[in-house]
Amino acid sequence: MTVAPPSRALKLFGTEEPRAEIRTLRAGPLSVELEAGKLRYVRMGGHEAIRGIAFVVRGPAWQTYHPAISNLSIEEGGDSFRASYDGEVDEASGSISFHAEIAGSATDGLKFSVAARTGSDFETSRTGFVILHAVDGVAGQPCTILHVDGSAEETIFPDHVMPLQPFFDMRAITHEAPPGLRVTCRMEGEHAWECEDQRNWTDASYKTYYRPLSLPFPYTIDGGSEFNQSVAVTFDGAAGDSAADGYSAIAVTLGAGSGKKMPRIGIGVPADLGRKSLEALDLLQGVGPQLLIAEYRADQNEADLSACQQLADALEAELVVEIVAPCERPLTEEMSHAAGAIAAAEVKPDAVIVAQARLMDFTLETLEALGVPSFEETYSAARQAFPGVALGGGVLTNFTELNRNHPTPDLYDFISHLTSAVVHEVDDRSVMETLQSLPSLIGSVRAMAGGKTYRVGPSAIGMRYNPYGPSTYDNKTNIRMAFNQQDPRHRALAGSAFTLGYVARMAAGEVEAVSLGAAVGEFGLAYRKMAHPQPWYDDLGDGGGWVFPHCHIVAAVAGA
Template structure:
């Protein structure tokens, strides 16, 4: 019998231990202290801010992990005070700072940061970042105080804003969903806001130093940065409470279950063929075959990917990067690629094209790099790929799609990808990213109108980095932002996130969703790799996310309904099928067990939790093993996936 992995590996794919945050309280005010910064700031139990952080970023927008020293915490019933020293460093440069945090029972919170570079220090951002929640806030009113003292009335964006919705800021004030008035004063520099839902963060971010200023910029040794955030919370609203369990009901109809696909890198084609049997059982509807001539891809690499698609029974889609940056060169390149594809038998029913410059970010206010005209490129593609459905958009993230809109009149389909760890890599931030996906779906539908939109290939990790040289290789198998190979892809957390992402995009109207890859860093099935895969390197098998992908891929085209969760931050899902025979798929998005209150009609169930990890890794049909729903109800363990059948 295959041994069961440790609970840490089953849940997260890594033995890395993460210290729990420290809860700070001052009467009704509370916050969690995590690595010197504040998260989950609440008043009378209700969230008022998602985070206040003092961060230091490198020239590629990566965030340093500071080394803390002399940390002291004073905790009294009506007051807390935190002080510490911190330092970040890499070969050739270092920056040190001191912080002081104070919270009072009257709803006042201050966070002061004072620091200086020890050497010339190159950075894209150093200073405070404030995260405002989106639930109950999106589309709502806010009072802005500008640096010159002017006050104006505004609104938090509803559809996702491609540029900064609020600039030249000194203070913001809004009313929380629970009725608390939240006033945030930001001193020491000019602040502005971006809509972080662009990157699937569940927040609006107010940050230091306008993006219109040059970056990266150099901090001179000894020159001090002095900044301060003051939060004042007022209002006599009642205390927020969380129910013991989560109640689930079937919501409104949401169209049809979309086609579920995967993405394939040519470098993984040979390994994918070694796993053809379980991957065929997974049943992806389509396989995005990647082609980038800058990486040496050619006819042979296309054929290798087509062989995988045929072995899996998946429809091949072409995802082609166009390297030429001028119109004439791009026309010649697309024409030549069309001839190559015709020589392979014209197997691609859908062709997606992207100019190479669009794979990198262009910040608001920056000069767009030279690139071929998108509409002209589409016209050439019509001739090069006759009969194929033509897609455009971005192979990078929704952010780039939102900032550079495709010529929908020249296309048949609009596409983009997502990643859950552009800005943060901790478990909570990864799961919170699911909150932003409905807004991304609504915004993408508006951009694509009247065309359909497709998502992917998407995953928790980053397959490419539009904001720097490359994603992080992660040889130490840890949680961190911008990971290429993230350990949680192989854990139950990865399965829960995948099901949550699929539920949000499916009910959000996506025509097709591609999540992950057959094998590799974003894979569903284990193969040997250059990075560590605890337990799997000894036993092999299927990753937990294989099972919800397989189960839902089989339901393509069936009627789709939302599942209304009383607490979607804890349990998320979707329902597929007819009223007489419906499948409900649910995921626990947290590290704690959750008691479920199910709708009437549930008859049978199958569950994948840490206890069944080893069995599920060996059996593609594991979630076909149905059992009666127990009369005592269901408690869903950490990051577990549940399949329910019944007449709902």
């Protein structure tokens, strides 16, 4: 059977889902991009002032809804522009519609306003405007917060990633972008806004959002309710120079060696895919990973666990076993049980990473407030159960959870966490922009690790675990989706570029080991028939030894 070549969209992004149209609106030196109802890259004189402004509608489990846009109207003049549209969300959690007005002026700046109405009771964890300030050129820089009580606070954007909100009770925020150009963003609505450091989730921005997390969430907006919100951006002063407005060709050149050591490259082994991963031994021998990160579960098939040791022996790779402590019985009992099951499978780990089960989920609280066993107690039990085995500290989820609750360096031999690029925005540019946040993450972990070894992964574009809901989402329609494991770009050239950029950032930060995805499965290097669609590869079928493009990148960096 002859299979036609994949479309350009499948080659690049792994999906036929259309990309949103991007329209650049200009008013003299002011420019902004309109994409799917959101404003991106607010620039003055070519200088980025605001990364994004959007009226966001999220579900009760923090899932992002994408409003259906209709009646889009755009008018442009030399020194001004206007745009308007209607948006509608109709989900199981309820329905809401809104009318949006956007106005830009060379002299008066930018205003984005929304009049919204719920058609039925609408359950949400966040519905309102969010504003993004980019990290590059902003981190560590001064800003002024105007509070809702009229007081002003002189402060700075955090340099290291701040675990909780840096700014509260906000009505407006002013900063310079670049020096000499003062940018003020003012928000109007029923409640105050506050700001969180989105680098926690690898977003390259500080996000000012509605409404405060001190208020209950999720919450219900009564059916038939009407409300208005607006965001206004004004400018004062002038930048000392002008910048190119828009995009130009990018030249890629190879420079001299950095003098830094490439990280060791690892591959994940999901708990239910040990035997399937062993079947891919020939592929993995060609890739050459130096580490295997094996997931242990109490209900795991012993043969899947045993396969991890066989795989590690064949690859001469370090074997690291991840263990989640339920913290339902004495920890010494739980760790002894896990060690016994691992030994019964004839697995001899070189290292273990142990995490309390409660830290697999979102929290704003400390371990003590949660009533969770301390890191001292947890790691002491792990050391007792696995004598002579290196112990990894940290979390088995996103950096966010590590940043909010992390052990002291004296308790572990290395520190580790994961990342995902689809926690918030899932468009192609936003996913790639997450790479901009990695130096900040690396610097923040270095600050908490006290010189101990730093490892990352297994990570991918998709989300391995979902701390913010009951599970990751099943991407049955092969689209760009938040909180999903089966991200289509993983199989495409975009995934290859992301992987290379990810490793490059980690190498620049001298991270000791970076683990990427898995041999097979949702994060696999190679195609295997699965329950979710994999266009073009499904037509080729099993048995051909098909690998995804990023497999070649992983092999290249593993051999570097």
